[in-house]
Amino acid sequence: MALNMGTLASYDQSVKFFKDSLGLGEASTVVGASAVSGFFASACSLPFDYVKTQIQKMQPDAEGKYPYTGLLDCAMKILKSGGPLKFYTGFPVYCVRIAPHVTTWIFLNQIQKISTIED
Template sequence: MTGFAGVLDAALLYSFRAAAVVRIQLGQGSGYRVAKNMLAQEGVGAFYQGLSAGLLRQATYTTARLGSFRILTNKATAANDGKPLPLYQKALCGLTAGAIGACFGSPADLALIRMQADATLPEAQRRHYKNAFHALYRIVSDEGVLALWKGAGPTVVRAMALNMGMLASYDQSVEFCKDTLGLSEGATVVGASAVSGFFAAACSLPFDYVKTQIQKMQPDANGKYQYSGSMDCFVKTFKDGGPLKFYTGFPVYCVRIAPHVMMTWIFLNQIQKFEKSIGI
């Protein structure tokens, strides 16, 4: 029950913030303007479009990446004779875990983007997705099975960047807070989680921007797409707006990512304490 509550909370936060971030990245204005228009025109429910996809994403992507990260770090620690891993090894484990999680979660992530972008389209072009599974069904029907992994390249790269920032910085921050600052366990978890959330957002937003542009694409009347691929999207975006264009909506994105990361670590810490208490 606790595990489901944690997944639900994370999905609610992710869906709420992703709804605004996707629209900002689609060029609909600042965070305040987007949120105001969504609330005025569509109501509170607009912030939770794609909630079912958010739940599916948490159940696949988050589970796979955190589980694989612990497996990788445990094996690396054992190979290191039980000594703490250096930062570069933690970063490598984080990169690998991110790639594994993204491969599992890419279809759900695509459904989430499509469901949230659908409301921004003219009425005649909307698919009116009922839930994540209906979105996945429509994508397969209209574009084929492989379309479920459209944008998988930038999704994997984005996940690798996010996990490198999130996982490596967390373990390093825990060591600093505990050994250098002498903080209590609770303060250490909260402090390290906050640092982890910031670095996760900073490292991943440029890739998230490209991923969103690729995943929201749908063929025009001639069957052509706006971008031929991730690199084409990157080059055109860089030419149009420079490097800062990739950080469009960073405050909102950081508010979206950081609390989610913090909740993930706090929840995971409680699970580990429970496992130890029952001897697992």
Template sequence: MALNMGMLASYDQSVEFFKDNLGFGEAATILGASSVSGFFAAACSLPFDYVKTQIQKMQPDAEGKFPYTGSMDCAMKTLKSGGPFKFYTGFPVYCVRIAPHVMMTWIFLNQIQKLEKKAGL
């Protein structure tokens, strides 16, 4: 949900910016806007992915007690111990993994829309 929010909220605004303010052509606009969209998709979804990963990796201590009781507990303990930027640990790697997926989604969607127009749909 967070990934889609970042992806959808940023794409149309980026298209307008690249087309209207910078005067980019169609291909450059789509590539630039999809890149921006990929960045924001990664930025919006990484905090949730970070918490999920911490929950998945947790191991019981010597007494058999787990460090987190749930997602909210993990998020609050992470925020207290490392601040808000702790949720963005590993962002460059995550962005390199997520952004191309988002970019390809927008590029394929654009091509499908062109084909639909050509076919009169």
């Protein structure tokens, strides 16, 4: 949900900025807006993904007790121990992992072109 929010909210705004403010052509606008959209998708979704990964990786201690009791407990302990930037550990790698989602906008643009030609 956070990934889609970051993607959808930033793409349209980026298209308007690249087209209207910078005067870029269609191909440059779509590629630039897609890159911006990918960045914001990563920024919005990485904290949730980071907490999920910590939950998945947790191991019980010698007494069989797990370090986190749930998602909120995990997030609060991460925040207390590492601060808010801790949620963005591995951001560049995560951006590369999310980058293929950006191609969705490029394909959508091409499909829209094809559908207008047929009309």
